[in-house]
Amino acid sequence: MKKRQLVLEDGTTFVGTAFGSREASVGEVVFNTGMTGYQEILSDPSYCGQIVTMTYPLIGNYGINRDDFETITPSIHGLIVKEVCDTPSNFRNEETLDSYLKANNIPGIAGIDTRKLTRIIRKHGTMKAVFTSIDDSIEGALATIARTPVITNQVEQVSTVKPYVVPGRGHRIVLVDFGMKHGILRELTKRNCHITVVPYHYSAESILRLKPDGVMLTNGPGDPKSVQEAIEMIKDIVKKVPIFGICLGHQLLALACGADTEKLTFGHRGSNHPVKDLIVNKTYMTSQNHGYAVTRESLQKTDLQLTQVALNDQTVEGIQHKKFPAFSVQYHPESSPGPEDTNQLFDQFLTTINMHQTTTKEETTCLSVQI
Template identity: 75%
Template sequence: MKRQLILEDGTIFNGEAFGSLEESIGEVVFNTGMTGYQETLSDPSYCGQIVTMTYPLIGNYGINRDDFETITPSIFGFVVKEYCDSPSNFRSDENLDSFLKANNIPGISGIDTRKLTKILRKYGTMKGIITKAGATDERASEKLAQAIPLTNQVEMVSTLKPYVSPGRGYRIVLVDFGMKHGILRELTKRNCHVTVVPYNYSAENIMRLKPDGIMLTNGPGNPKNVPEAIEMIKEVIPHIPVFGICLGHQLLALACGANTDRLKFGHRGSNHPVYDFETSRTYLTSQNHGYAVTKASIELTDLELTQIALNDKTVEGVKHKEYPAFSVQYHPEASPGPDDTNYLFDRFMKNIKNFKAQKEEV
């Protein structure tokens, strides 16, 4: 079946339909990863977005039971140059087409994804519609014009109720703004007792859980659309060690008085170089975000810049000058991507240990 991807600037891409036959409107973005399409499909940070994979062949190792980052995918569409309907891998349970159909995600293949990516890099991310071939340009343009950008993506993907992943180590409250399972895996690997709570859980309720540390997870959308989380962070940061990732990093910065701004086309992929001022080393990182902390705004806060992106010099890491709180813009748990920065989870554990020792001395 023929299908079209139409951008809000009027550009039309004609291709083949796969996955769900539903029509879908979302923000069109691109991911530069050569592998990891299953983790990309199941990353809640893509909620509301139509994802374009720049690597030309997608689906060749199928879909397996182990590489999901959430149970229910929340992306709005999937765009590829070529998809493989006969995967070859010993872990494969199904092909990409059947997975997308089962989760009601429309896909389009056979288009020039290089051309699409160059448009997005030049003009920035924009709305797009995946629709059946033959739809009039006027109808599609009208639908795109009427489509209101989402502001509640975090609410859409966050857990509704608290739940526990038991352990005998430090007690961690994990605030779920769209958590990837890789974060939870890293904490449970360190034997932490993790209580996952909704994005709007109050500081009072968090403190009643008597946590040793608080983890702020990744998530979709504009951090300024989650004001309740910003207020919560302001209240807890003087009392409990905090570690923020991606959206959690942006929320921590906002809570400390810094500002965030929208990037032209964002960082999405598993090969982004980041320079660390503390270690004087460069790390390759996995990233997925469309907003970033503005560098100039940090100077007027109690935050210290710790890491920058080498490609565009945007803020990649901060730490608080007084409290044991730090955050990074990328994904140290990878999933997919390099595990160069996995040590940050150990740093979080060390911060908790030192903070508890200081309290005992007092």
């Protein structure tokens, strides 16, 4: 098979076997520690613009199936593995990883030392890289990286263009799509919610016109501070309707309430991250995919309460508003495969909606009696 190079922006070069698309591609190199779930990773919009290194050595052994996609069109810029399996064995398998990557113009490289690459990222942080032909010069590859701008509009690339409805008989939820995983829709439809999915830049006025019982802020890629439209929208609705944020939605809620965010050295990406719930004093295993986090110290000047922390590095994993019915988590409670310890957060969201409706009704009744 044809050889391929992976060149990092610091000049470090790895030579391996090409699979997937043969096109050159530039992206930010990150690593994921999950043993399974490569299909979900490939189709997760939160990886928009990134080249993902899988730390588990064998990838592709159960193939690709029709059921485990998180979106229709993948946004990942490349895949790096130690060994790729060309003969998958699974009763749901429908095609190989290689054929899926070819069909979606995603390049891959196999046969490199992924442990060494991961150690570099852990030490120096995420960095840009490019896939090139074995015949291309390192100088040319570095020039390609240098003239390729850093993507800052990832959310715009992966968000829905127009609103659409997923009908249900239960609570009416407006889901703001910043790069939504289908797993979030699955959990809400499982609970019979009537869901209206809207673009990332939908205004507060337009959202409130839909008369939602609650608003879901989804996951998504990139720096939360680049989505200023959403921050302003959240500022306007947080006093008026219950909110549940996941991943990027969690960071946007924090920014809208006066907290700050920061970029992590190499981020959290995997399905085995322990998180402690400070309210109930329990620890959960979670699935995570984020390169930014809410700055813990910045919560002190806000009306946000810290509810959950990562046990690996004590970063913020959960917050809730002290005055309004709004809460969020940094990890993915809808994630599968992976732990489903925190799946009940969707039930908590619906309970919050019920409590808000009851309180609002009682306040309206009291006001009527006084009048």
